[in-house]
């Protein structure tokens with residue numbers, strides 16, 4: 267009988283080829299058409315039961331969806347770039363989610379894994395010292411780049427699916443692998459939770475590679491995610507002749523500018539860390555026109571859901587106040603959201619103990635004080651916990667060529683087999699959970 271490590275070794279070339287394909291055809295959030303068709307096809311060939319598109323994405327719970335025009339254009343482009351036509355109808359319109367299920371037929375819990383598939387809105391470096399460029403697999407899509415490692419996550423999900431199917435006679439319970447769109451901007455997970463994809467999951471693990479964790483280290487229960495809300499604000503004023511009749515205008519630019527300055531003062535909270543960022547301010551149309559339009563792209567963050575909710579409510583008051591000051595209309599659109607969430611300690615302990623026993627890590631830690639980012643997998647974790655299940659977020663340390671969200675980001679591909687070995691071990695040994703650890 268093949269051991270887990272033999273099965274993974276036999277797939278190293280396949281892993282590299284998948285990862286480089288996904289990297290080359292990078293697709294931003296809600297536009298993962300080519301990637302999703304390829305993932306669905308591989309999972310189908312492996313023999314997984316698939317739930318696709320609208321079955322796993324609640325249309326109304328999607329946040330930050332691109333326009334109909336962009337969705338159509340990008341789907342057409344994906345087809346030109348080799349998206350598989352037999353699968354595309356499931357994902358059409360921004361429904362690029364997949365859940366692969368393996369029912370072993372033997373009693374046991376439902377163990378769930380979540381990986382994400384989207385790229386960032388970023389141009390990839392074309393410098394020769396950037397390995398993906400040098401080796402010919404840099405993104406072919408302008409303004410879209412896998413600069414956070416989700417190409418690796420997608421590959422880890424497929425590799426895990428492949429080895430678990432090969433070992434299915436040794437598994438019990440049910441295995442569920444969730445491929446999520448639109449993690450960037452924290453837009454996709456809520457829609458999958460609303461569609462019920464984790465409602466039957468007893469043991470849940472989401473993953474990330476890199477994030478500054480050194481190569482050879484595993485963080486079993488990352489717990490440093492900030493709750494966050496992303497919002498677009500459109501101010502609508504009245505244009506007027508800036509010299510002749512300025513008093514007839516209603517200045518949307520000034521409202522947006524006033525709001526921006528006030529928003530950046532909103533980070534005081536006795537509950538702990540709070541953040542506000544206005545990342546984009548666009549306004550006006552011409553030098554001698556009182557600006558009648560302005561757009562702000564804003565995010566709030568907080569160490570707890572409560573802190574973020576409080577800051578968000580204050581932000582809404584500041585925005586409304588700034589609009590009122592200048593007599594302009596304003597409209598707020600929710601573009602994304604994520605929660606803070608603590609992993610459940612028994613599952614963190616189990617991952618820790620299984621990782622030590624696997625013996626492929628130099629260092630295994632429960633948690634790590636980290637740069638403060640956000641993650642919408644926290645929605646899934648919260649839902650699983652609500653139902654009495656176990657949930658955690660594991661980070662696989664690895665060497666990075668440059669930081670996340672940088673045009674020269676690249677990760678050492680050796681992390682992929684390590685992550686697959688770890689996650690497969692959890693699935694193989696989950697019957698031991700809750701017993702004598």
Ligand SMILES: O=C(O)C[C@H](NC(=O)Cc1c[nH]c2ccccc12)C(=O)O
Pocket residue numbers: 449450451452477478494636637638639640641670
């Ligand atoms: O809010 C978002 O858009 C999600 C995005 N998420 C990440 O970057 C993932 C992440 C979370 N924590 C870390 C720490 C370092 C790198 C990346 C991360 C963020 O925080 O801006």
